[in-house]
Amino acid sequence: MRRLFFILLMFILETAGLGIRxxxxxHAPWSxxxxxxxxxxxxxxxxxxxxxRKYPMVIGTAAFLxxxxxxxxxxxxxxxxxxxxxxxxxxxxxxxxxxVITASYGFIGLSMFLGILVMILMVMRNNINQQKxxxxxxxxxxxxxxxxxxxxxxxxxGTFLGGIWANESWGRYWGWDPKETxxxxxxxxxxxxxxxxxxxxxxxxxxxxxxxxxxxxxxFAFLGVNMFLxxxxxxxxx
Numbered sequence: 001m002r003r004l005f006f007i008l009l010m011f012i013l014e015t016a017g018l019g020i021r022x023x024x025x026x027h028a029p030w031s032x033x034x035x036x037x038x039x040x041x042x043x044x045x046x047x048x049x050x051x052x053r054k055y056p057m058v059i060g061t062a063a064f065l066x067x068x069x070x071x072x073x074x075x076x077x078x079x080x081x082x083x084x085x086x087x088x089x090x091x092x093x094x095x096x097x098x099x100v101i102t103a104s105y106g107f108i109g110l111s112m113f114l115g116i117l118v119m120i121l122m123v124m125r126n127n128i129n130q131q132k133x134x135x136x137x138x139x140x141x142x143x144x145x146x147x148x149x150x151x152x153x154x155x156x157x158g159t160f161l162g163g164i165w166a167n168e169s170w171g172r173y174w175g176w177d178p179k180e181t182x183x184x185x186x187x188x189x190x191x192x193x194x195x196x197x198x199x200x201x202x203x204x205x206x207x208x209x210x211x212x213x214x215x216x217x218x219x220f221a222f223l224g225v226n227m228f229l230x231x232x233x234x235x236x237x238x
Contacts, residue, residue: 004056007063011045014066018042025082028095033226034078036102040222041069043106047150051110051143057136058114058143065113093165101158101183105222107151108190108214114144115211122208144211145197152190159183178229182221189214 018039021029030039048062072078085094118137125133162180163173174180193210 004059007045007059008049010063011042011049014038014042014045014070021082027085027089028099030098030102031085031089031094032079032083033223034073034080036098036222037069037073037078039099039102040106040109041066041073043103044069044109045106046103047107047110047147051147055139055143057117057140058110061113061117062110065109069109088169091165091169093161093168097158097161097165100154100161104151104154104158105218107147107154108186108218111144111148111151112211112215112218114140114147115208118144118208119212141207144207145194148190148211149194152187152194155183155187155190159187178225179221182217182225186214186218186221189217 018029021035025031029035045062045066048059048066052058052062074080118140121133121137121140125137162183166175166180167173193207193214196210197207
């Protein structure tokens with residue numbers, strides 16, 4: 001109970017921190033790499049609180065993911081400075097589109113880490129604890145799928161909203177910009193993953209492995225594209 005209270009307290013403090021940064025900067029606090037990673041940490045913890053009300057292991061996993069995200073955000077190559085927005089970001093779409101599509105990474109991230117946890121439980125399973133571990137794995141797999149489903153809904157809505165913003169800013173809805181292309185790859189990966197879970201022989205470790213593989217696809221779409229590829233979305237400095 002104390003650990004849960006501490007986690008909830010830290011979540012409230014992070015929420016307050018985002019609100020204070022929003023007030024100081026005058027714009028939504030997810031306009032660059034640093035702010036986006038902090039926001040993903042917040043979204044991942046929110047997903048853990050929503051889906052882990054009856055399962056402390058889910059909240060613990062979300063707290064672990066959120067901690068890793070905050071650690072990455074405060075590495076030396078991330079710039080925490082509050083800066084002015086570049087002209088293209090001075091739009092209400094920053095608050096809507098970026099908030100929705102970046103939040104999807106938090107829910108997808110929780111799904112991926114739950115997949116890793118399921119794989120760990122598979123390794124720990126033996127004849128003595130098999131029944132208990134199987135029950136836990138079944139619960140985690142269900143929450144895994146629920147979190148990925150919410151993430152996919154957010155990603156879908158965010159992509160459509162991004163198309164509307166792109167039309168207002170650049171005069172076209174879709175242009176195969178690297179960020180757009182990799183957002184589509186992430187969407188296709190999770191759409192396929194959530195459909196294949198109904199296929200015979202794909203339950204269990206196959207879905208867990210797929211969720212783990214999605215980690216690298218999503219990380220590249222979220223951070224790698226800005227680091228290694230150039231395009232119309234390259235204004236979001238790390």
